[in-house]
Amino acid sequence: MNPSAAFLQQALDASPQVFFVYDATAARIDFVSAAYEQLFPDFRRENATADLPRLLALxxxxxxxxxxxxxxxxxxxxxxxxLLLRLQPSPDAPLRWVSMRAQRSVSxxxxxxxxxxxxxxxxxxEYLRNSDKYMAKKNTTLEILSHDLAGPFNMLQQLAEFLEERTRSLQDEHVQKMLRIMRDTCRDSVNLIRDFVDGEFMESSNVDFKPSRVDLVQALREVVDMYRQGEHLVAKHFFFRSAQPLLLMEVDNNKFLQVINNLISNSIKFTREGGNITVSVEQQADQVLVSVADDGVGIPPKMLPVLFDRFTPARRPGLLGEKTTGLGMHIIETIVRLHHGRxxxxxxxxxxxxxxxQLPLPSGAGAK
Structure with missing residues (x-):
């Protein structure tokens, strides 16, 4: 081995990353660095080719x-x-993740x-998944609180409007002024709450698209569980349905859960107290179907064709007067398209x- 090659091998062996060269023509590993034995303590680098089936079995x-x-x-x-892959040497061993980067060349x-x-x-x-988990928790909490806080403000606004009408005959300008202040303050407070939540959604949607392998069943179940904990605040019932316990998909977890949160929020706005909202996911051949269903007031037929338009004319206030920007559905459709779905x-x-x-199911992904 010449000095340059020896120096290069020493440098590669000193790295915590495993460097490898695989000869696909001969089905042989020509080189693997010393970190291989640190990453896989039960394997030896000199036996790397013979151990490939055992390695794949992990x-x-x-x-x-x-x-x-x-x-x-x-x-x-x-x-x-x-490639982002899971390693589990035995059923009781903790799950590990490895990242593999490779390129093809011809000698x-x-x-x-x-x-x-x-x-x-x-x-x-683990850090990214915890971050996504708490981001989803934050978004869900904001949605629940926005509806919970908006309800009393809307009720007070309606009460102020009622009293303003009933006391107009008294011709007491001071009373009328106080009632107008009460009405406007409640309306502005509701708008402020909604603007904040909508702003969070818009800001998240502008973050770079970063797909990764995610267990979609677990991610959706955690979102619905958060809403279940807040059922008493929004006076709705939440359900989650999945035929599979695990479904690995390549999605941008943060963006996709924002879509689900926004759809659930929409259902809350247009579902009466005591209503039901159900999130479902199922594998269908080479695709996955996610649905968010409610038994609310529904959408007028004339609004359906333009629902996903930018600044759609289909926007309308919720049952408690919640306002909408008209951008929510358009952004949702954009995020779904980024996932090559519809x-x-x-x-x-x-x-x-x-x-x-509907999302495409990558070949090799799937359910248990």
Whole structure:
């Protein structure tokens, strides 16, 4: 080995990342750095080729299919994003995450090579998932509080309007002025609350699109559970339905849960007290269908064709007078399109409304 090559190998061996070179033509690992044995303590680098089947067996079945699909696309010359894979050596072992980055090249002898890195990103993934979890919790809490706080303000506003009308014959300008102040303060307070929540949604929607592998069943269940805890505040009942306990999808978790939060918020606005709101998810062949359904007042037929338009003329106040910007549904549709999906709505007045979101199911992803 020449001095330059020896120095390069020493540098690679000193890195906490695993560097590798895989000869796809010969189905052989030509090089793997020393960090390989740190990441996988039960394996030895000199046996890396022979141990490949054992290494693949550390991945859950869904991740094995996902890895095979992505590496197959890469070997065929197609682009493949970085692989985020779960490792679980045994059922009782804690789940770990590894990130694999690879690129394809062809040697002067015509050999197809994959070279890249593998590193443990468990701490990073736990941080991101906790961050997404608390972001979703924050958004859900804001929606619940906005409806909870808006209710009393709307009631006081209606009371002020009623008293203003009934006391007009007294011709007491002082009383009329106080009632107008009370009415306007309540209206402005409701608008301020809604503006704040809408602002949070708009701000989140402008963040860069960053998809990652997410258990959609768990993510949606956590959102609905948050609303269940606030049922007494919004006087609605919330339900979650899924035929699968686990469903791995490539989505921007923060953005997609914002979509679900916004749809649930819309259902709350147009569902009477004691009504029901149900979030469902199911796998259908090569796609996933998510729905948010309510038994509220429904949407007039003339509004349905323009519901997703920017500044749609279909915007209308909620049952408690909640205002709308007309941008919410347009942004929701934009986020769904970023996920290569589509959204549509079915509604009948005085029966209810259901929003459907259809997402493509990546090959190798799926349910248990």
């Amino acid at each position: 991945l859950p079945a869904e991740d094995q299919q996902y890895a095979r699909r992505c590496l197959g696309e890469l070997l065929a010359g197609h682009h493949c994003d970085d 002067s002898e015509g050999q197809v090579l994959l070279s890249g890195t593998v590193e443990d990103v468990t701490a990073e993934q 959204i549509w709505v079915e509604s009948e007045e005085n029966v209810g409304t259901t929003f459907y979101i």
